[in-house]
Amino acid sequence: MPKIKILLIDDHAVVRAGFKLLLTTYANIEIIAEATRGEQGIQLSQQYQPDVIVLDLSMPGIGGLETIKRIIQRDEDAKILVFSVHDEPVYVNRALNAGAKGYITKNSAPTILPEAIEFIQQGKNYVEEGLLKAISSSSDSDYQKTIQSFSPREFDIFRLLAKGLVTRKIAQELCLGYKTVANYATQIKKKLHVSSLAELAHIAVIVGIMKH
Amino acid sequence: MPKIKILLIDDHAVVRAGFKLLLTTYANIEIIAEATRGEQGIQLSQQYQPDVIVLDLSMPGIGGLETIKRIIQRDEDAKILVFSVHDEPVYVNRALNAGAKGYITKNSAPTILPEAIEFIQQGKNYVEEGLLKAISSSSDSDYQKTIQSFSPREFDIFRLLAKGLVTRKIAQELCLGYKTVANYATQIKKKLHVSSLAELAHIAVIVGIMKH
DNA sequence: GCGTAGAAAAGGAAAAATTCCTAAGATTTA
């Protein structure tokens, strides 16, 4: 039986190393390429044609969600497994909607990892125990709905605003013009019907995107 | 030369595995024990007397900060290195104030890891390049202290700002001039070393003044 | 009693951020 070929996209060297070590006991899985950011991952996925792409959601640059979308766009059937720290329904939702076939968290037991990879490789879906439940039961308050409808960029900027970053910082972080971020901020506040960033911060906590 | 004995406290199996793999090339460092949560880590630190304790900040249960505090409480000279995803000054600050001797992020290059461990083991401090720059005195208890020192008016305005009220509204609410409130707001932000009202909102929750 | 300190309130001017409108390119969808 040929090995399952993995492309691993994660900006943290430790996580990549850990991934490798955890998989050494599974002879039928092999990491054929690694990327530290989305753009590079997209490129490598075309070059190497991996069986399964494992990626993190929070990455510098275009981020995980956008990476998923772009990969799917180039290859409808790309098998993407998200491997994230986030266990909030919003994230799971967005990742699956973007085209991911599976979602597991970094909290999950090491044995979940090969299991999920095999499922995905076989064309099945795999969402970690407990996450799906959260999705269906996630109260669809107005906030939830509004936030779900955010575009990737809106969501990014929303997150950073809620965290407390100042417009200038966000622009730096996302490599955008100051005015772009300012305009998004205005738009986001309007969509959420708030007039201050403090309120926005509270909402982010309520919907489970931010912790203190 | 005897090996540097490490206790590793991190709830993510992948990270622990990665840690191990990254250190295999460094013969003088050895992981003698691992814990998946703070409580267990405290217990193991007493049992094994490691040279350096490496821990993550975000953990279920008592969390990283509290873990640091309790370990230090039992052993003043415990050498704790924080290894976190967060690169925000607030986290660095709070960790160092709690008693950590070093702070590196999971983004950092793999070579930083042994370097930091050796520094810490030798009794030095080690804070990753770039993290120290924005550090002010703003730990949990510092927030408490700062807020305690607020005058009644400052506190009022702080509360309303944290709640999400806009300057104009606060002025109305307290029957004050717009400029008065604006000036107080500036002053309050400066005292808390924050630059956005979102951060201010988070602080209010942290210190227990606000709920969601 | 009188000076000092500190809160409270707010004005003025300059700097910075926000809002609103607009628009172009890119891409997706119908």
Added chain:
DNA sequence: TAAATCTTAGGAATTTTTCCTTTTCTACGC
């Protein structure tokens, strides 16, 4: 192919913030 949406950002007007300063009042110590 046309319509819709997303991303990016400029311009202008407006609003907010910042920093500095001033006035008034109260409390506290000597």
